[in-house]
Amino acid sequence: EAQVTQNPRYLITVTGKKLTVTCSQNMNHEYMSWYRQDPGLGLRQIYYSMNVEVTDKGDVPEGYKVSRKEKRNFPLILESPSPNQTSLYFCASSPRTGGLYIQYFGAGTRLSVL
Amino acid sequence: KNEVEQSPQNLTAQEGEFITINCSYSVGISALHWLQQHPGGGIVSLFMLSSGKKKHGRLIATINIQEKHSSLHITASHPRDSAVYICAVRGSGGGADGLTFGKGTHLIIQP
Numbered sequence: 001e002a003q004v005t006q007n008p009r010y011l012i013t014v015t016g017k018k019l020t021v022t023c024s025q026n027m028n029h030e031y032m033s034w035y036r037q038d039p040g041l042g043l044r045q046i047y048y049s050m051n052v053e054v055t056d057k058g059d060v061p062e063g064y065k066v067s068r069k070e071k072r073n074f075p076l077i078l079e080s081p082s083p084n085q086t087s088l089y090f091c092a093s094s095p096r097t098g099g100l101y102i103q104y105f106g107a108g109t110r111l112s113v114l
Numbered sequence: 115k116n117e118v119e120q121s122p123q124n125l126t127a128q129e130g131e132f133i134t135i136n137c138s139y140s141v142g143i144s145a146l147h148w149l150q151q152h153p154g155g156g157i158v159s160l161f162m163l164s165s166g167k168k169k170h171g172r173l174i175a176t177i178n179i180q181e182k183h184s185s186l187h188i189t190a191s192h193p194r195d196s197a198v199y200i201c202a203v204r205g206s207g208g209g210a211d212g213l214t215f216g217k218g219t220h221l222i223i224q225p
Contacts (some may be wrong), residue, residue, distance in 0.1 A: 058212045
């Protein structure tokens with residue numbers, strides 16, 4: 001089954017404790033992206049990747065890191081989480097350029113930073 | 115940066131009604147997406163269009179490039195259509211390859 005898998009689905013952590021949210025897709029898609037969703041603000045792009053070893057900043061990249069060492073995986077790293085990073089996070093992938101193809105979304109990761 | 119406005123923000127209707135959700139944007143685009151977010155939080159892409167009209171089952175999406183406006187229609191609405199519907203656009207210029215999202219329309223269909 002074609003899917004985008006995020007882990008964990010729920011995470012509660014404390015300020016400053018490094019964490020990684022994993023994202024994996026099995027569709028051989030070139031494009032992958034991370035979004036955060038906050039009440040009243042909607043979805044906003046954090047980082048995206050056009051292909052292996054190619055990543056770029058979205059609209060709200062501060063406090064986040066990503067890597068794309070393999071085509072299927074695109075982990076989101078919070079080196080020193082802060083409470084303002086409490087949010088609902090989505091990973092998505094599409095065959096190529098993100099805006100010109102249908103995007104497939106993961107189930108979401110709800111993160112709380114205390 | 116593109117501004118994406120959706121209307122209405124909230125909509126409650128009775129089962130069977132014809133539903134229209136609107137999306138307006140401020141700057142020329144290369145593509146527009148309609149997404150559906152279920153109460154459980156999962157997001158599904160419904161349509162990607164750059165001109166004209168697309169139909170899938172009871173859902174119809176239209177776009178008017180000159181007026182910078184798109185509509186999502188649901189015919190014969192059903193309680194299972196209750197969800198948040200989100201419009202997103204991709205700019206026509208260069209730069210970051212991301213989408214700009216509207217804040218969503220919360221739709222409730224009552225039996």
